[in-house]
Amino acid sequence: MGKRLTGEERRNAILRAAVPIFARKGFNGATTKEIAAAARVSEALLYKHFPGKETIYSELGTIAVRKHDIAQGVGAMQPCTQTLVSVVYFLVAMIYQGPPESDDDQDEITHDHMHRLMANSFLEDGAFARIFLQRNIKHWESFFQRCIEAAVDAGDMLEDWIHPRARWWFAHHIGVAIGYLNLPEEQVIHYGFPREQLLDQAVRFALRGMGLTDEAIARYYHIEELERFLAGVFDSLLNQPTS
């Protein structure tokens, strides 16, 4: 016990250990003592690897992003109305609940931690949020645009409704909002319907809001199929190496 790691390994270990602390307590609430304890090293070692607490925090963006190679699975699908529906469902589900947590990795960086780091970032300068969105959302945009075009061509979507990127971002926003406003353990918002329906309701709202016709929604939005689809994607995620 007390393995000696290389500089880079230890540096990453410290960063990983710091994520839950910064996520739960914010920059000011987190102490170097806690971070050192979580990383199982002395406080002094933190300062050998980083010039200061501020740097540990700002470097989180370089590590705290579990990048799933989803582009293969979903991105390879045909851009069409059905895919659009699936992608929106997937997006909102991913943002709201996050991917399933594998139980083998103990000190995994959880979705809750990511949510909180993001929320903190928006209260600060947004630096972490920019990096996160760049890495995890950006590459979806072009594929999503193609889906929209296909849907418009098929007559499944209003052409002159809102800006194409507004369609995308507001679907994202709905996911962010329900995920974010539901962070506290004690419920803040009382929707008046069971939590299990939240994803379904939110996706309906988003799909129609972005301009999908009622006929297209009736034809392509089937919650049971989408749940199966999502479970399938999640299954493949769990058997994937994290990068």
Next chain:
Amino acid sequence: MGKRLTGEERRNAILRAAVPIFARKGFNGATTKEIAAAARVSEALLYKHFPGKETIYSELGTIAVRKHDIAQGVGAMQPCTQTLVSVVYFLVAMIYQGPPESDDDQDEITHDHMHRLMANSFLEDGAFARIFLQRNIKHWESFFQRCIEAAVDAGDMLEDWIHPRARWWFAHHIGVAIGYLNLPEEQVIHYGFPREQLLDQAVRFALRGMGLTDEAIARYYHIEELERFLAGVFDSLLNQPTS
């Protein structure tokens, strides 16, 4: 200078002065030194009026809510589809941009401060958020429900779409999201269209998402009129005593 206030006056003065500090730096980032300086009193006095920093923070909910008596203006309107559209526009505008800031009140509690206190609350136990929503949003719900019923009766809104309170809350959520994600000075989200259109785009998304028919939107959603309507409500707000 150095006026001596009664206990209650001083207590409120401290709370008001503490709002910007807690809003900008969060509970842990705010120091009693700063709060005392902002309130122009000694640190010791804080502890004469409050048992501790924690209490100052938790008591913010009792003061930091500028309660506008809007129920008179908007709430007296006839519950109908047009009113529904106006209320949604008003809601999203209020959440996103907030009311206009009167320049006479210097150390006013700004909308930005409220946004940040709310955001911090959702990262904590949500206590402040519960109080805030209870006071400022709750009383809108029943009026909004009546508008929805009227719209459904008039054939302007899909009946079996999403839960009535989902219609309401998701409109709220869109306002929260765009307000929240746009807190940082340096832009995080690039919508691809001018910021001035954000409100318009968001309200369209919300109206259609909640189930309004395309015909009803074409008939009742007119951005220029709504802007005038909003300006009118804001005007009356500015000439109102704050309570």
Next chain:
DNA sequence: ATTATCTATAGATCTATAGATAATGC
């Protein structure tokens, strides 16, 4: 010989209190 790591501690800062002083209301 180099690099990772620790123990011990300095110096700053932060919350909170003790005890004194000044203003108000009877």
Next chain:
DNA sequence: ATTATCTATAGATCTATAGATAATGC
């Protein structure tokens, strides 16, 4: 006489560094 307010400071905690020790790679 009571209540508001201040100065001064204790005690805890927090960030960061100095200097010593132990493990690795040549």
